[in-house]
Amino acid sequence: MRSPLLRTLVADVRAGKPDAEEAFWRYAAVTGTPLVEPDPEGDPDHRLVTFVRREDPAHPATHVLALVHTVTDKDRHAGDLAPHLMQRVDGTGVWAISHRLRADHRASYQFHATDGTREDALRADRASWLRVLDHAEPDPLNDRAPLPSRDGRNPASVLELPEAPPQSRIRRRDDVDRGRTLGTEVDGRSVTVHLPPGHRPDGGPYALAVLLDGEMWGPVLGVGDILDNLHADGDLPPTVAVLVDTMGRRMQDLACSAPFVDWLADTLLPWAEREYGAGADAARTVVAGQSAGGLTAAFAAFRRPDRFGLALSQSGSFWWPDDERGSEWLTGQYAWAERRPVTLHLEVGLQEWMLLQENRRLRNVLRARGYDVRYREFNGGHDYACWRGGLADGLAALLGEG
Structure with a gap:
């Protein structure tokens, strides 16, 4: 587990610290997700990005895929989605996965939770992948405007690391004349x-x-x-x-x-x-x-x-x-x-x-x-x-x- 924030959570849970998980989720809600931390290798041009999903007790999952646009697709094309399975943090309802990314990375992403077998969760054929995309969901703790979708699919959340090129013109502004x-x-x-x-x-x-x-x-x-x-x-x-x-x-x-x-x-x-x-x-x-x-x-x-x-x-x-x-x-x-x-x-x-x-x-x-x-x-x-x-x-x- 590379994320210092997750390691702290694990240590607090093992130590029996009251409210450890709730404190973690309060922090995530305030900072927004995914969690962005310094690069563990010390490179200022990279960040450690940790995607987290909170378990839904009404619909418990056995497996969760983190779909980071194009990053996940590359492995899907190679027939191996295993690197994109999130891990359940022991003793908590926290699902998490970390990626080391360059500090100018931008990508849309979603989560896909299933209650079946690992084999089913990792099916990478086209028909199975399309079903994943049909049901994948955005990150509810991401505080950026979601990326809309079509054909009845859910919107996606957007990851923008600090050095990603600015996109100052994409949001609707109230101070401009309308065409x-x-x-x-x-x-x-x-x-x-x-x-x-x-x-x-x-x-x-x-x-x-x-x-x-x-x-x-x-x-x-x-x-x-x-x-x-x-x-x-x-x-x-x-x-x-x-x-x-x-x-x-x-x-x-x-x-x-x-x-x-x-x-x-x-x-x-x-x-x-x-x-x-x-x-x-x-x-x-x-x-x-x-x-x-x-x-x-x-x-x-x-x-x-x-x-x-x-x-x-x-x-x-x-x-x-x-x-x-x-x-x-x-x-x-x-x-x-x-x-x-x-x-x-x-x-x-x-x-x-x-x-x-x-x-x-x-x-x-x-x-x-x-x-x-x-x-x-x-x-x-x-x-x-x-x-x-x-x-x-x-x-x-x-x-x-x-």
Whole structure:
């Protein structure tokens, strides 16, 4: 047991100290969880992070998994969830597990408690994992705003260590002017539009941000608040955002699909120009996406630079397609084709073991070919807890200059 706080609890319980466990929980409630302590190895760039869960006497658990986004996923992909089983502290209702993490780590996390066998708790096949995600719960003692979810799943708690990059624009603020959010359809596809404060149809031309996976960014994550904050802070010119629903068609639309990108360029953008005065200037039009959406954002700039002069890719799936055609197809296209007049902003998490090297290789190719490319790595994973701050920073970097 590496945590000094837990070792003190164990010692107090063994010594019969009255109220030892209640004192521990009072401390956790005041400080918030997870518990963050100095690195036991003395490295100032790391912390010991201990996740704790209080046993529910009405529903006692036999096993509890701590699901730390991407950290746990890596072992799940390897078929071994055992390192993520929490331990019950003897003589208490405290479940705990500690991780040594770099001091700039950010991640969403949840707990999954079961009352079955250890074998059942550790099943790592896809069907079992999806059931875990369907029932996992947030940490009730975490005092940060939870990360919302969709499809009936519970929200997640968020771990932010002291040196994690600030995310000052993600919270709804009462002191900013509000834009308007509208739901509509374009050519049979659902889209959400967020208009900047004071928007007038004849007041353009406006900059345009096309966000893929709109059903996540709109009703779940409330990206309108991020955009309103950017406008209020002067970090973004008046910008119309069009959020395109793609989560039900990811494999068709977000795998370097020429028909989809052409639909964006030839149907969606002319519509946005007619209705809202945005999207006429490729140099002020950004397409943004995450994961397969990040791949598609970079592909859109490659295929249709006449409409998309800016691309924001977060954790882009640049390994694609990884079949008989080979892998990293889009990187090869950027390497050998005529250079496009586009600017790309790429970011990827240091914990994304399946994407980090692929994103670095694309960055290297873009730089070698003379592209204007902005690149950063954050200490996190494939996680909206990281992406929402990165989206704000990327939009400001691409559209906010000049």
